[in-house]
Amino acid sequence: MTGKKIKVITGKIGLDDHYRGIISVTETLRNAGMEVVYMGAGQRFDGMVKATIQEDADVIGLSFLCGGHVEIMRRFMSMLKDNNLDHVLVIVGGVIPDQDIPKLKDLGVAEVFLPGSPLKDIADYVSSNVEN
Template sequence: MKRIKVLVAKLGLDGHDRGAKVVARALKDAGMEVVYTGLRQTPEQIVKAAIQEDVDVIGVSILSGAHIELISMLVKEMKDKKLNDVGLVVGGVIPPQDIPALKQLGVDEVFLPGSSLKEITEKIIKVASDKRGLSFEPVR
């Protein structure tokens, strides 16, 4: 059975990455392979890394408030590079009323503050399974 590979990225000028690192560690503990791109990534850098690493899911952490604009740019870049089978999840400080707009852009899941690591892990497994048509089992 294939391990899920997740790229965890900080998009834009946001300089806080503690949450992204906590999520990355939880995904690793669940048996996933995780690539962390670091701070201040552009949509182009994220998509390039996703292609190079052949990831199943891109996970973006955003705290800056520019999530709609930045995710729009990221989704466009993903479409331009034909990453139709790669999941996209977003987490961070996102007003709940912005979730429908993010989903309409193509985001598969949105995680707000207080989302449990278990919930994040389970939903990433579902997104990877839905997008790639494979079955994955978390490490217990």
């Protein structure tokens, strides 16, 4: 499958409209040659799962500012499992306290990017962790 573009779904699940970070990440991944579908902020769980299936995505990138990330990711990761989507690389970014990072990783989140992370690092991480 050489030459297949990495396909990414980005957005925010839950009741939090702070989208500054996820827009920057979306654009960075596009500039790195990936195909990115930005779903927007304020997404419902079902919408994100549906989009992942429809787009046959390799990666899901989610952003959080307000909190609730552990509870949301617990539910979302189990929905991915129920839909046989465990192979999708899930990355998370945003205002997340340090002590929550291991909790997110235990749930199956591949990596957590904190505020101030160089955008290039996120793009590099995705390209080197998706098997094409």
